[in-house]
Amino acid sequence: MSAALFDSIARIARHEAEARPTAAIGRVTEVHGGDGSPPDHAVTVTLRDSGEVLPRVPVAVGAFGLGLLPDEGDLVLVVFGEGDWHAPVAVAGLYHGDLAPPATAADLLALHLPKGEAEPKLRLELEKTGEALRLNIGDDTSLSASADTIALAVGKITLTLTSKGGGRLELAAGGSTITLKEDGDITIEAKGKLTLLGAELDAKGNSKASLKGATVEIN
Structure with a gap:
């Protein structure tokens, strides 16, 4: 050749x-x-x-x-x-000049919808370390999770579960709270009126029972 x-x-x-x-x-x-x-x-x-x-x-x-x-x-x-x-x-x-990426730090995995919006209706952000997750839907609903705590909020109602301090669940709304502790204690605090209503009501204290109030009425 x-x-x-x-x-x-x-x-x-x-x-x-x-x-x-x-x-x-x-x-x-x-x-x-x-x-x-x-x-x-x-x-x-x-x-x-x-x-x-x-x-x-x-x-x-x-x-x-x-x-x-x-x-x-x-x-x-x-x-x-x-x-x-x-x-x-x-x-x-x-991404390009007419479509911006989510405005988040480099250490986050993020999903923002609608895409390219300055104030997206849905924001899902996960730390690359896997230590925390946050979800926001609109202005009123959010969910956050870490290794020891999960928190859910809808408007002014919040639910928190945590393993800190011995572990507890707390539901809060309008200044009233219900708290359940891992050791078995339950506390109900009402900022306004507290109503317990049922076909039958059975209240017992294995060691002690007390009922206090400025006025106590039993019908």
């Missing part, structure tokens, strides 16, 4: 290798979800540089059973299996 022929073949081989696609950035123009016919987990993508349209590109997921599709207009990274134009896969979404 002459040197000139060898060089020509080498140039052709390099050209073919360079022509094989590896990855591209595109914008989602259509979403195909699992509720369609047929059910799918894919998007139609228009490539940013070439303008080529890739129909029904499968969207990769981190675990089976998970449905997570981008929205129309989102930027995605598309890779091509074995350099084949006919085997595209959308593997990730990309």
Whole structure:
């Protein structure tokens, strides 16, 4: 084989290798979800540089059973299996000038919805150390969890479970509280009126029973 022929073949081989696609950035123009016919987990993508349209590109997921599709207009990274134009896969979404990431510290895993909002309606944040989790839905509902405490709040009603101080559960609302301790003690404190009502009421003290008040009425 002459040197000139060898060089020509080498140039052709390099050209073919360079022509094989590896990855591209595109914008989602259509979403195909699992509720369609047929059910799918894919998007139609228009490539940013070439303008080529890739129909029904499968969207990769981190675990089976998970449905997570981008929205129309989102930027995605598309890779091509074995350099084949006919085997595209959308593997990730990309933030850009018109879509900001969640405003959180680098040590948090965060999910904020709707995405890109300065004040998202849902905020889920997990410390990468695994030591704490926080969930906020709107302005009135929140859940936080750490190694020793779980706290739930809905408006001005709170429920706290903790292993601190021997362990306790406390339900609080409007200045009234119900406290259950791990050692068996139960305390009910009402800021207003306390009513116990039932078809039958049986109150006993194994060692002592007391009833006190400025006025005590027993009917």
